Amino acid sequence: MIVVSDSSPLITLARVGCFHLLPQLFGTVRISDEVFHEVSIIGAGLPGASEVATSAWIEVQTVHDKTGLANAMKLAGLGAGEVSAVLLAKQVSAELVVIDEWKARRFAREQGFAVTGCIGILEDLYERGELSDLRGVYWRLIEQKARVDIRLLTLSLAKFKLPPL
Numbered sequence: 001m002i003v004v005s006d007s008s009p010l011i012t013l014a015r016v017g018c019f020h021l022l023p024q025l026f027g028t029v030r031i032s033d034e035v036f037h038e039v040s041i042i043g044a045g046l047p048g049a050s051e052v053a054t055s056a057w058i059e060v061q062t063v064h065d066k067t068g069l070a071n072a073m074k075l076a077g078l079g080a081g082e083v084s085a086v087l088l089a090k091q092v093s094a095e096l097v098v099i100d101e102w103k104a105r106r107f108a109r110e111q112g113f114a115v116t117g118c119i120g121i122l123e124d125l126y127e128r129g130e131l132s133d134l135r136g137v138y139w140r141l142i143e144q145k146a147r148v149d150i151r152l153l154t155l156s157l158a159k160f161k162l163p164p165l
Contacts, residue, residue, distance in 0.1 A: 004030045004089040005098035007038040007048075007081045008147075012100065012118045014048035016140040023057040024130045025121065030092060032084035034069075036060045063087045076107045086111050100147070119148065119156055126160065135162050 003026040010031070013019040022029055031039075031052070040053040052058055063069055063084045072083045082104035089097045090111060097108040100117040108115045116124075118141070125131035138153045142165070154164050 001026060001096060002030065002089075002092055002094040003028070003096045003098060004032075004085050004092065004094045005035065006085040006100070006104065007031075007035045007043075008100045009098045009118050009121065010035075010039055010052055011043065011046070011048035012141070012144075012146050013121065014051050015144045015146060016137050018122065018125065018131065018137060019048065019051045019055075021125050021130050022121070023055075024128070025124055026096075028057050028059050029098070030059045030061055030088060030094070032063050032081070032088045033060060034063070034080040034084040038081045061088055061092065064091060072107075076103070078104050078107060082107070086113065089113055118146070119152055123156055123159075134160065135165070138165060 010019065013022065036052065040049045043049045065087060069084055069087055072087065073080060076083060082099060082101060085097060085099060086108045095114060097113045097115050098117065099105050099108055099115055105115045122131060122134060122137055126134040131137065135157060141148050157164055
């Protein structure tokens with residue numbers, strides 16, 4: 001499966017200690033140069049920076065359509081990382097885009113892509129037995145002040161018959 005990720009899921013998963021589990025689900029994760037720059041260069045010293053820079057299963061690729069990137073950023077009102085993730089997904093015929101921000105998710109869906117985010121990834125890891133304490137990870141998301149909707153976390157826990165937060 002070809003998977004392309006935006007920066008925020010990588011950073012968030014690193015913040016809660018789950019970044020290293022991504023290859024269990026996807027093998028290789030592709031990111032654009034723009035996403036690499038956001039996470040590892042601008043975010044140097046922050047969660048996710050060294051993980052993205054040193055993980056052998058992260059593949060950095062260049063988005064070839066720079067004009068399309070600039071135009072899509074203006075039209076969609078999104079940042080370079082989000083738009084480049086979707087354009088890279090198109091370029092490599094990805095089957096899944098990993099992206100959290102709702103406006104960027106809508107943009108990816110409009111381009112015909114299946115989308116998941118941190119919660120979906122954590123749920124998949126829990127279902128596969130790769131993550132044993134989903135509730136604990138959700139608490140870490142809250143403690144780390146990750147941009148997550150508590151209602152979504154509550155619904156997710158209920159789906160697995162786990163106690164609410």
